[in-house]
Amino acid sequence: MPETKRRNAQNNVVMETRKLTKIFGGLTAVNEFDFRTHQGEIFSLIGPNGAGKTTVFNVVTGIYRPEEGQVIFSGEDITGRKPHQIVATGIARTFQNIRLFQNMTCLENIMAGQHCRGKKGLWSSVFSTAGQRKEERHIREVAESRLRQVGLERFRDDLAKNIPYGSQRMLEIARALATEPKLLVLDEPSSGLNAGETEVLMGFLRQLIEEEQLTILLIEHDMNVVMGISDWVAVMDEGRKIAEGLPEDIYNNPRVIEAYLGSDDDTVSEES
Amino acid sequence: MEVAFEQIINGLTIGSFYALIALGYSMVYGVLKLINFAHGDFFALGSYIGYTFLVFGSAFVTTHFGLWGGMVVAMLMAAFCLAVIGVLVERAAYRPIYPAGRLPAVVSALGASIVLQNAIMVIWGPRYQAYPAKLIPNVHLQIWGINITMLQLVILAMSFLLMAILYYIIQKTVFGAAIRATALDKDTASLMGINFNKVIFFIFTLGPALGAITGVMVGMYYRQISFTMGWNYGLKAFTATILGGIGNLPGAMFGGLILGVLEMLGAAYISASWKDVFVFLILILVLIFRPTGLFGEKMAEKV
């Protein structure tokens, strides 16, 4: 495809995987998966349930080690690194099932993201040195500003488990942003959100791209989101990439439709 | 060579005690994720109840049941009493705590253990008690040059029989499937129609009953019993549970047997006083290389 060729000729690749393979016991969850994402784009990964999308994310963010293949971030091979090391290099993620620190406040949750950007250790904390106090102030300020950015100031001192579901999703994104990432990896961020909340989310993600020079990698089931904000879409089924291209091309691609709906259907219904 | 076999048989004997006690731990742990510290004390209590029956009913026992019969009746009595006590302890000390989470349950279990242990001490006294010698069969045999007592053979046979019965119940019957299902996923199991309360009732009658029978066996085998025996055996049995893999009942049985054999071999070939250290070291090594125990655990964490 000409579009793919044009993309591959660009040289601002933020992340790429090569022949990524992940096997669990007898199950090959991800099978020689290749993709590339470029600076400033929103890249969506879609596919039916069980296709291996979250597994790809888990490998890319260091939670699993791949059996084969490589993960390259800004030219650096980060395959097999531990999650916290990957965060330090500039990749942050959210989870499909929201993993917040339930019994801690919203502000504290966001402060977690700033942890890796701080340096002060045991002794400076115990002796409460000037440097440590300055760093603490900075951590707090960054967290407060991210809190405002996602519009959750009113929940600042509330426990994460007590805030509404939609807000929890935004809080998790704020925590990821607090790590000062270059690449944001979001696993079904619109899951559980109503139409209004989804619109807000989409606007927010677009804003992030423009204002902060981020790149965003997305797993999504909501086709409105995929069609609405993606620059590029890849489709997975049973561990393999079966198609990739512009959103509108993917939408009408018969192989993609077959993967989602099975081959006996003759109508294209709107996914949501 | 004969000595080695004797040690292995000794190891299997004590291992079967650990295995039977471990089953009780594993059942409760698998379903409730609770370390039932009181379980060791169920075992001890069973031993004391058997002792009381034999001591106070010694004349009755010998005339009506004979020596072997007496042992069986003592076991049945102890089993019955502990089945009742087990359910009572669950209702009183554990059920109210479930909503609070796992760590408070640990403290409550410790509290229950303290209560039971001290109840034994208050009722029977802090000193050692001994199973009456005249009521214990004392027949020595030599099979293929290996010295063994009739009692040991009977105990081994009974233990393996009990383990086989329990294995059958757990793997082949509906009750067993219910327990296994609840251990894997409590909520889904109850959605599938499994009555959680019945499962709890089952594990808190069967486990303590098994422990009680084991208690009588230990009383007959070693004769001396003390109110702290619950802790000693309990810790080893819990180790066996972990060795075999949490929630894995056949694993707990094997874990117990392996632990017993290792302990005896360690005592014989390394040193008697370091045998427990040897056993714990083996456990730690196993867990380092197989973090989910020898026979593994069914679950993996979905991220």
Add this chain to the structure above:
Amino acid sequence: MDAGTTTGYERFFGSRQAALFAVLGVFLVYPFLVDNYYIDIAFYFGIYALLGLSLNIVLGEVGLFDLGHAGFYAIGAYTTAILNTKLGIPILVLLPVSAIAAALFAYLVCSPIIHLRGDYLCIVTIGMGEIVRLALINNPFDLTGGPNGVYGIDFPSFGGPFVIDSSIEYYFLIWIIVAITILGLTRLQYSRIGRAWNFIREDEVAAGASGIDVRYYKLLAFVLGAALAGVAGNIYASKLMAVSPESFSFWESCMLFCIVLIGGMGSIPGILIGAAFISLFPEIFRPFAMYRMLIFGLVMILMMMFRPGGVWPRKRGTAEFSSLLSRMRKKNA
């Protein structure tokens, strides 16, 4: 809500400050009002407070099931005992040495097992604690004195006439150490490190995904907790003038566990209350002789039934516990 310009201490209630002064007053005056027997009880309360605080780092802050903490306590106590009786090294010099010995032991022993999941870690810590105790009983290289232990330990001495050898002096020694520990731990709680520990406790995977080196912080917790337990061991050994393995049994580890749970995980005032309960209860109920442990067990069950979060749980979100010093610093800021 005041964001605070210093290390993160939040508002401080005036009434709390007054209460704190009152408690301080009682502590200072107490030993002059009662005889040695009761001063010693308060001393052991202090030891348990220090031990409870040390276990709190591992169990309360990070949420790791440590049921072998008495092992670190033992290492500290025996290091002091052996080096003092065999080589004559002064007790106070041995205080940091015991802390380091326990910390080193924790580092070596926990490194290979720190990745284990909660329940398995639990049994391994039990095993470690038992291995330490059994090793002490077995008297390897004739160092540890077997079941009888080591005796003839000195008093801590600052040189010349400044020797700590009376009940009152030990009382103040342990409580000064506890006070310093509380200060340090409170600061840690409100630092990057303390938060990292709490994040790990809440959700290890999310913590890693947020950039926290989970393995490092878990090990740090164990090492620090062991060091503090080692300090407690040092003071305990010199107070008793002898150490024996039975003070460091699995039972002891269970009692420490209870201090943290009954007091309130991660809550420093709670730990103090928990330590008071564990050390004072058997004393208060001594007249009940045989029945006191029975009652003790019942109280444990009842406590978990009615206050599973602990007697004084850690509060998050609204007012936090803060110290005198932070309030003074805020005045000057």
